[in-house]
Amino acid sequence: MSFSVHSDYNKIITKKDLKKVFWRSIPYEHSWNYERMGNVGYTYAMYPILKKLYPEKDDLARAMKRHLTLYNVTPYISTFPLGISAAMEEANATEDDFETESIGAVKSALMGPLSGIGDAFFWGTLRVIATGIGCTLALKGNILGPLLFLLIFNVPHYALRYLGTFLGYKLGSESIEKITASGLMGSVMEAASIVGMMVVGAMTMDMTAINFITEIGSGEEATTLQELLTGIVPGLPVLGLFGIVYWMLKKKLNPLLIMLIMLVFGIIGAFFGFLG
Amino acid sequence: MSFSVHSDYNKIITKKDLKKVFWRSIPYEHSWNYERMGNVGYTYAMYPILKKLYPEKDDLARAMKRHLTLYNVTPYISTFPLGISAAMEEANATEDDFETESIGAVKSALMGPLSGIGDAFFWGTLRVIATGIGCTLALKGNILGPLLFLLIFNVPHYALRYLGTFLGYKLGSESIEKITASGLMGSVMEAASIVGMMVVGAMTMDMTAINFITEIGSGEEATTLQELLTGIVPGLPVLGLFGIVYWMLKKKLNPLLIMLIMLVFGIIGAFFGFLG
Amino acid sequence: MSFSVHSDYNKIITKKDLKKVFWRSIPYEHSWNYERMGNVGYTYAMYPILKKLYPEKDDLARAMKRHLTLYNVTPYISTFPLGISAAMEEANATEDDFETESIGAVKSALMGPLSGIGDAFFWGTLRVIATGIGCTLALKGNILGPLLFLLIFNVPHYALRYLGTFLGYKLGSESIEKITASGLMGSVMEAASIVGMMVVGAMTMDMTAINFITEIGSGEEATTLQELLTGIVPGLPVLGLFGIVYWMLKKKLNPLLIMLIMLVFGIIGAFFGFLG
Amino acid sequence: MVLKTILVFLIGLLGYSEWLLGTSYIQRPIVLGPLVGLVMGDMQAGIIMGATLELAMIGAISVGAYNPPDLISGTILGVSLAISSGAGADAALTLGIPIATVMLAVDTALGQPIMLFFIHRCDKYAETGNIKAFNRCMFIAGYAQSIGGIICIPLAFYFGSDAVTKLLGNIPDFVQTGMDITAALLPALGFAMLAQTMMNKKVAPFFFIGFFLVAYFNISTTGAAVFSILMVLVMVMFGAFGKTGGDAAAIEAEVDGGDFDEF
Amino acid sequence: MVLKTILVFLIGLLGYSEWLLGTSYIQRPIVLGPLVGLVMGDMQAGIIMGATLELAMIGAISVGAYNPPDLISGTILGVSLAISSGAGADAALTLGIPIATVMLAVDTALGQPIMLFFIHRCDKYAETGNIKAFNRCMFIAGYAQSIGGIICIPLAFYFGSDAVTKLLGNIPDFVQTGMDITAALLPALGFAMLAQTMMNKKVAPFFFIGFFLVAYFNISTTGAAVFSILMVLVMVMFGAFGKTGGDAAAIEAEVDGGDFDEF
Amino acid sequence: MVLKTILVFLIGLLGYSEWLLGTSYIQRPIVLGPLVGLVMGDMQAGIIMGATLELAMIGAISVGAYNPPDLISGTILGVSLAISSGAGADAALTLGIPIATVMLAVDTALGQPIMLFFIHRCDKYAETGNIKAFNRCMFIAGYAQSIGGIICIPLAFYFGSDAVTKLLGNIPDFVQTGMDITAALLPALGFAMLAQTMMNKKVAPFFFIGFFLVAYFNISTTGAAVFSILMVLVMVMFGAFGKTGGDAAAIEAEVDGGDFDEF
């Protein structure tokens, strides 16, 4: 495997299409929300690909819905999973026996690890260096401070964001080819969905928080409801919350309604002091 | 699955039989001992069921012996596993291919989790609330203090203890039916025995303690034999103890004799100061 | 299984051969090095066995190379794995379908646990006792101090070292016989190689260290490159180092050259202060 | 005095029937205090002293294997002595707590072994099907563990608790320590007996997995149960069960009568 | 003054376009400071004050779910007020930070719910294929979350920030706390929606394995991913996939429509 | 003086033969001290000084990869100088410990690379079957690592240790640090060579499982071994081995020559 980033474009998607994905990845975080995070931004960036692959309106709608599920990744490398998704959507559109669910499974499996690496590099390293150099100059009133600050951060940022698109697509399409050739597509899909599911489980625990601060008992015996519950099984409150929401969705409650219920619950909890 | 607690009694056990189990669960902790904990109390509560299911004296004796193995659970919800055991014994008595060992495996698997939940609720929450309210009144000399204390605790206690019997039986018999229908009885039995075995392993480590306090070396290099052993493998002393006892039982040593050996060992250990 | 240490010598290796192994285990640590630890010492001790089993020069060379891989164990019980290796080499030399790789796998699997036990007993216990008694006397100028010190340590040391040889051989040859008889040789080999591989993975992490101390940022935000990397995945720097070295070996680089590269890298790292 | 002694004895008996009566908390100081007060002619004081002891002893509960001081003797003697000497709630504390501690020692040293003797009789009677004897042994076993308290409460009340406590204080320390140590060892016997009824080659490794999950990662038994259930579910999903694994069968055949049985 | 107000408003808008423009750090104090300085006629001061705020706020970034104070309004109002009152960089700090904090509260309480409304519109328009409306809602959603700042910056600049801050400070505490709590709850909805698209009997246990790996052992999501990949590799190597496990199929058939769907 | 120098040199040689002679502790201060005392004419003092150094250095043992100061040169020079200058046991300490530290530096910087050169010669001679050369290289390698001490002990004794220590103290700090760093890197080479002899697709994931068990959960190698044995037992019980997993075989065929080999 050589490290050239250029892949063969021998199916539907062209280099030009991927460039569009890159450009449309820029506003990725604009619509970042607490419910499904970068879902809308991701779909927005995928649009040109989906549009081309699915001429039928219904197929397109289904494809967009597929990408409107929760997604989160460091914005600067968002093009990498986008590229992979593009390759997988292409396979999905052109191959008969492609399991559509694997697109989401692979996306999910990549969320956590990519964010870990991306945050460490961009937020943890590059930003700190840019701030250090920029501020040293700016504190003396030098206009080069802000300028260097922006350049030091954004030159690598845009370079990697651009390259990521093609790297992701290349990796995706080559892997798909290989796996198809080996006749193991079924196993790999299953394996991918298992990893995806585990990562989603891990992130649910990692990124959701609920804290029942009601005190129980007084004096030395004092504890909170939260401690009691997590004493039985760590993560129990989050799991309970997740279970209830999952059940509401099963019961076909409108997500917007669920959100409102959660809002009311949160404010009531704050008002009566049982949540914190 | 509705939440009605009433099951169909279409085999041998009747509602009246279960009521007997509830009543006989009351002295459950009377004979709680350090060797096998609630074993005698559990068997005492199971007796009416066993008596009815196994008219043959030999069968009955074997069934009683089956329940005389170590058992532990928060007393207030002891009727829940008792109900499950009742349903399983019933299946054992009426179905040919029922694997008797699964009765013990399921009991064992439930020990830890049920105790965790039960202790948190009864000892950790309800008792603390009852004590808080009771003492506030009693400290002023109000006789309502002790009375409320007893009521606040015991009304939920007996309600749950009563309901638990039928809930357990219902859950047990319905699950057995379902599993039998699916033809997976074999797999489920195997699965249950694995979970049971893991819980027993976990509890052995959790609830047994042995501490070799013999000091080795002096000054900064000083350490104890215990630290040395657990430094090689955590839990090694407990595992060694368990292994020796297991081996003694294999060699058909009388458990009472083993207990005496342990007693002598404990007292000698205290006398010479190598145990603590 | 009785506890007599004497096995039947019904193949090629005799008791006399094993005695030679014992004697040649004495200088085991003389050539202990940071690259492959006790490898040369181990091979030196195995030599009489290998010489006898493989009259062909080529076979002998291959066998010696086999034992020149990394090995580490508390020297005082080094004869135990040597005995096992002897039994396995014997089986390898006499049986057609013996999988030669299992010799290394079993050795590897035993490294960690044997060292854990050996270090705890010899370094942690026996030495401390010998030092305690020896110094108490020697501080008063009594020549018995050093003498007792040497005796207390070395009598058990040589006794166990001697016995270990035969114990190891016996265990090895009896197990091989049993497994062969059961027709499960294949499974056991696979199982052994899995355990060996996991232990090697664990030890790689345990015994290799690399620390990138380059500071990133300043003030409260300050962190080191090491923290950043291990924050993404613990052990990442060690894994990276291992990966590079593994890749170099794949590329057929001379190990001595690799060592020199590491040396230069280490000194440069110290000079510029990015390693510590 | 004799009447009072009898009444106090009965209160003690009631306390020690706690576990016979559903572990319903009738043995707690807040409940026994008033009763003792009634007998001593000052129920008000009994209520207050009971509540004081209750709060001081709020942590003295037995969850898992921890053995708390004997609150029953402590409360009864502490409260009765405090009232009879005209002292306040503080006195009940200062008198009650050392009594509770000494009595715990007596009960572990004397009561536990006797109790275990009767527990083992139950095994025998279960086998012979003698259910009456089984019940009797169970009944005795339960009170046997409190033998110290049952005897000492009336004696101490009658002769003055000082004398009795001193007498009992003569049990050498190492005996009590030894009993405490033994109490912590005993579950190994119970678990070994339990394990023996469940053990076979196929599930044996899981015993050790559970054991070492707790030993290495310090998780709770519930945690081990959570992971074992998830593991078993995965095994079921991927068809680990049902097929009588050729290998496994071969191994069983081979190692049967082998090392493991000797373990 | 009106011109300056308009310019300041535009700077604010630029700041709130941060995420539209690639999260390129144009909203940071070190960048906005000089611009405000330019408007106020003292760019030098703007640069220095920007850098001062930048350093003080170096930790105020959003990684994962942490929500930092609103640096945009804080910087713009802090710097402009400091310059117009002739004060130094310290004043920019003392003025800017409370503004940033209050504005965060306003944005969570007001902006987030409005935003989520538009996010849900996007779902609808995706289904109907109305891509223009989809894009429009996305655009609005992004600014909606900053609605507080967008409105307040010019007002506060024009009327004096004191008046505005006081006004906003009247939002009761519990509302802000409640919004913060809700923000932490909301991912549960997102993950539940995601899980629903992926869930089936065969992979369900793995959701819980991932969940409890994090809950019990406190490892990172990346760690859970590492172990799940290794586990799956082992399963592949030992042939867990491909064969339609007889058991598993049977179970699916059986429990379908059973309890799990109700979960 | 020359005779004494020779004798002291021989004692040093004996100390550095520790590992040749079974790691039997003849190199410890408590043993070398008396010998030096004998040479210096005051064995009594040697015994006491040896024991003093022994206790001070009780932690200086090499378990795993920790490299302790060079006790041999420290003891010999410390004790001999202390005796000849008529000072007490304290002096042996104050003189001995810095010498031991400097000599450790010299040995890592000089001795280790030379040693490794001879270790690699052993590989070559093993291949050509030249066993005599193999033995010779092993013998030399062992002493090579102590080359510093072997040369310096007689020199320092003859010329006064001050002079020699100063001379050696001129090795730049970064060289010693660099050598220490390299010593910690080197096992990666050893383990990579070992892994290469064992690696194949089927067991590769287990390398990483072992690695990350230690990295994430901080358990010991023994712990990883315990869990791997239990895991393998379960796999055996449930028939994971023996059948040449169709999938696995297919994968091997496919990925052979693929990415993994490049790793």
Ligand SMILES: OC[C@H]1O[C@H](O)[C@@H](O)[C@@H](O)[C@@H]1O
């Ligand atoms: O953690 C990944 C990612 O999460 C969110 O999207 C934001 O907090 C980003 O700044 C961050 O990079």
Ligand SMILES: OC[C@H]1O[C@H](O)[C@@H](O)[C@@H](O)[C@@H]1O
């Ligand atoms: O832990 C479960 C259970 O253990 C023992 O039976 C007693 O300590 C009970 O009080 C407790 O509820």
Ligand SMILES: OC[C@H]1O[C@H](O)[C@@H](O)[C@@H](O)[C@@H]1O
């Ligand atoms: O840890 C095992 C072993 O490692 C190295 O070989 C040396 O440090 C020995 O002293 C030790 O016993």
